Amino acid sequence: MITYLFPQYQSMINQNKTVVVAMSGGVDSSVAALLLHKQRYRVIGITMKLWDFEQVGGNINYESGCCSPQSFNDARMICVSLGIPYYVLNFSREFYAQVVEDFVDEYLAGRTPNPCIRCNTKIKWQTLLEKSEELGADLIATGHYARVVHNTKTGRYELLRGKDKQKDQSYALWGLSQHSLSRTIFPLGEYSKTEIRNLARKFNLHTADKNESQEICFVPDNDYHRLLRRARARPDREIKKGNIINTQGEIVGRHDGYPFYTIGQRKGLGGGFRKPMYVVDIDASKNQITIGGQEDLLCRDFIIDNINLISISEIKQPTPAKIKIRYNDNGQEGMLYAHKSDQIRIVFKNPQRAVTPGQSAVFYANDRVLGGGIIKLRLY
Numbered sequence: 047m048i049t050y051l052f053p054q055y056q057s058m059i060n061q062n063k064t065v066v067v068a069m070s071g072g073v074d075s076s077v078a079a080l081l082l083h084k085q086r087y088r089v090i091g092i093t094m095k096l097w098d099f100e101q102v103g104g105n106i107n108y109e110s111g112c113c114s115p116q117s118f119n120d121a122r123m124i125c126v127s128l129g130i131p132y133y134v135l136n137f138s139r140e141f142y143a144q145v146v147e148d149f150v151d152e153y154l155a156g157r158t159p160n161p162c163i164r165c166n167t168k169i170k171w172q173t174l175l176e177k178s179e180e181l182g183a184d185l186i187a188t189g190h191y192a193r194v195v196h197n198t199k200t201g202r203y204e205l206l207r208g209k210d211k212q213k214d215q216s217y218a219l220w221g222l223s224q225h226s227l228s229r230t231i232f233p234l235g236e237y238s239k240t241e242i243r244n245l246a247r248k249f250n251l252h253t254a255d256k257n258e259s260q261e262i263c264f265v266p267d268n269d270y271h272r273l274l275r276r277a278r279a280r281p282d283r284e285i286k287k288g289n290i291i292n293t294q295g296e297i298v299g300r301h302d303g304y305p306f307y308t309i310g311q312r313k314g315l316g317g318g319f320r321k322p323m324y325v326v327d328i329d330a331s332k333n334q335i336t337i338g339g340q341e342d343l344l345c346r347d348f349i350i351d352n353i354n355l356i357s358i359s360e361i362k363q364p365t366p367a368k369i370k371i372r373y374n375d376n377g378q379e380g381m382l383y384a385h386k387s388d389q390i391r392i393v394f395k396n397p398q399r400a401v402t403p404g405q406s407a408v409f410y411a412n413d414r415v416l417g418g419g420i421i422k423l424r425l426y
Contacts (some may be wrong), residue, residue, distance in 0.1 A: 064088040065231060066178040067187040069132075071117030071126065074189030074234060076253045077122045077242045081233040082187060083128050090183065091125040091132040092176060093118050096141040096165070097264040120253055127251070137173050144168040146264055146273075153274055153305040154285075156330035157404025160373075161262055167221030175226060185231050189214045193235035194227050197357070204357040205225035205415040210238040217373050220408045220418030221354050248349060274305050288333035290315065292344055293326065304328050307335050310343055310400030328403075337418075344397035347426050350407050352420035353391045357414045361390060367409035367416055369394065371401055377410055390419060 065082055069075040069091045083089045093119075093329055118134055125132035145165050152159035170188065178186050191208030192215050208214040222230070234242055246254035264274055274285065285306075290299035299316040301307065307314070311325045315337055324343055327336035355361075361384045368377035369392055378394055385391035392407060401424050408418035 055234035060425050063184045065187050066090045066183045068188045069093050069121035071120035073246050073253045073256050074093040075249050077245050078187055078233040080187040089130045091130055093121045093134045095136045095138055097138055140173050141169055152404050156328040157403045158308040158402050160406055163218050163406055166219055171222050171226040181239045185229050187231040189234055192216045192219055192230055192232045193233050194230055207413040208235050213239045216415050217370050217408050271306050293337050293338040301335050304335050309402040343399045345424045346394045346397040348401050349389055349391055349423045353419040358416050369407055369409045371407050
């Protein structure tokens with residue numbers, strides 16, 4: 047039997063529970079706070095200041111995006127209109143150490159990271175949860191489109207896709223622990239994005255038609271090359287030019303620095319090739335990248351590590367699943383195999399394009415997230 051942690055309508059018992067809502071100043075978190083307030087929770091709005099322009103640069107928006115005074119003011123105005131307390135917490139030191147440094151280190155190791163996933167795991171559901179518990183809150187909530195259920199048969203908290211499959215954000219949440227899920231509410235999980243905007247308009251929330259931010263929050267100019275160049279202050283992080291080779295090992299060009307490339311990339315490889323060429327491998331130790339054709343991008347078999355299992359506690363036998371290797375992927379059929387004590391081997395039914403080390407592989411059974419991990423090694 048499965049009981050929903052956040053059914054559409056709840057009883058009066060909610061008035062005795064305190065929930066901290068992570069508020070970005072956007073429409074989704076605004077409506078999340080509204081819904082919980084309407085359901086008689088004691089709501090506290092909190093905005094996390096995660097980075098400073100002085101640390102990361104690229105301030106083409108004059109601090110008008112994420113972690114800007116405008117976003118703080120938008121969140122504060124929502125809380126004032128709802129009559130709930132609001133605070134700004136400075137997590138910039140933790141964010142830089144856990145997310146920005148990891149972002150740079152991963153690229154310098156020849157991998158392609160997903161900083162939003164790491165932020166969710168290390169900051170929003172670790173640092174924020176710890177702070178919320180210090181404030182005496184029972185739960186935390188965000189504006190993510192996902193759902194949490196408690197499976198009374200297995201005793202595990204499970205993560206489900208959001209009702210709006212076009213906005214589903216479960217892929218970015220695979221790192222959440224059982225403790226984190228047990229303390230989490232996703233008020234928007236049963237809604238579509240259109241319904242959320244309509245609710246915001248109905249209750250006259252000034253964020254109703256606010257545009258969504260698309261770039262990585264700490265790279266507001268969308269130029270991560272600039273951020274990586276700033277890392278050259280340390281000798282072990284110096285970015286140098288190197289060789290581009292083909293799949294036969296022949297030198298066919300020069301690159302400007304392997305961290306500036308990712309698997310599947312076509313631009314910036316030079317010209318004179320008989321067919322379209324793509325990055326198919328990045329070797330940080332040799333300071334070289336390998337390019338090949340479309341067929342060389344295909345991969346069927348790979349290893350993941352940094353595993354977090356959610357609705358299952360272990361993989362004892364080959365397990366069928368749908369696997370997503372990127373946020374906008376629909377998921378492809380494959381099998382999960384236990385591989386060493388801390389790794390999983392994934393074998394797709396059909397080869398897939400651009401399986402990229404450093405990115406996340408998340409596996410599903412229908413709407414349930416079985417778990418996820420970081421792509422470590424492509425086998426074939």
